[in-house]
Amino acid sequence: MHAILDDADAVLFDLDGTLVETGIDFSRLRAASLQLIAEYGIDTAPLQELDALGAVEQAVNALREAGKEQESIELRQRAFARLQAMEMAYCASPRPVRGVYDLLDALRSRGARIGIITRNDCEVSLRTLNALQIPYDLLVSRDDVRQVKPHPEHVQVVLQQWNLAPARCVVVGDYWMDVEAGKAAGCRTVGIWRLDVPINPFRHHPPDLLVRELRELL
Missing domain, CATH: 3.40.50.1000 (HAD superfamily/HAD-like)
Known part of the structure; x- marks a missing residue:
């Protein structure tokens, strides 16, 4: 050893x-997360270089800072559910x-x-x-x-x-x-x-x- x-x-x-x-395709996870983040009116351009989780966390923090606590909770839950489904498929x-x-x-x-x-x-x-x-x-x-x-x-x-x-x-x-x-x-x-x-x-x-x-x- x-x-x-x-x-x-x-x-x-x-x-x-x-x-x-x-065989997880992390680029697809990131793309799916960015698509969801955009639904909340957040500019995804500054998030392009981040991984999926990093992009989600920054978006969640941005919503919190804007006083949109409920939306931040919803985004995190939806993003994690989407990532879980994709990861489950890749890890079959x-x-x-x-x-x-x-x-x-x-x-x-x-x-x-x-x-x-x-x-x-x-x-x-x-x-x-x-x-x-x-x-x-x-x-x-x-x-x-x-x-x-x-x-x-x-x-x-x-x-x-x-x-x-x-x-x-x-x-x-x-x-x-x-x-x-x-x-x-x-x-x-x-x-x-x-x-x-x-x-x-x-x-x-x-x-x-x-x-x-x-x-x-x-």
């Missing part, structure tokens, strides 16, 4: 793209990433706890984990936090629930938001620059360790 994991009491993994492959046939079972078994065999921290919907995440029989001890989805990654709340929820010091925890993910969430919480981080991704997603957010595949951590 890689040295960065040797003394970790817990390892927190992102889900999609890190432990499993689902998930596949495990190479090395996932060997790595998780090795971690658990020495007593390390496994956390899943994902921006995906809770029900979708549970179905994916159960379908592939991925072993884990705690799941923190977007439904369990007020602010999603790159905010550190996902990580902080785990640290608080397990009463862990950040230095004893490692965060692993395939996107810069995972690394930023881990660093902001005070944890060590591992970034997976996937072999099918041409441009390093961590070039502006370097992790403590950069690998190309999950199985390099074995």
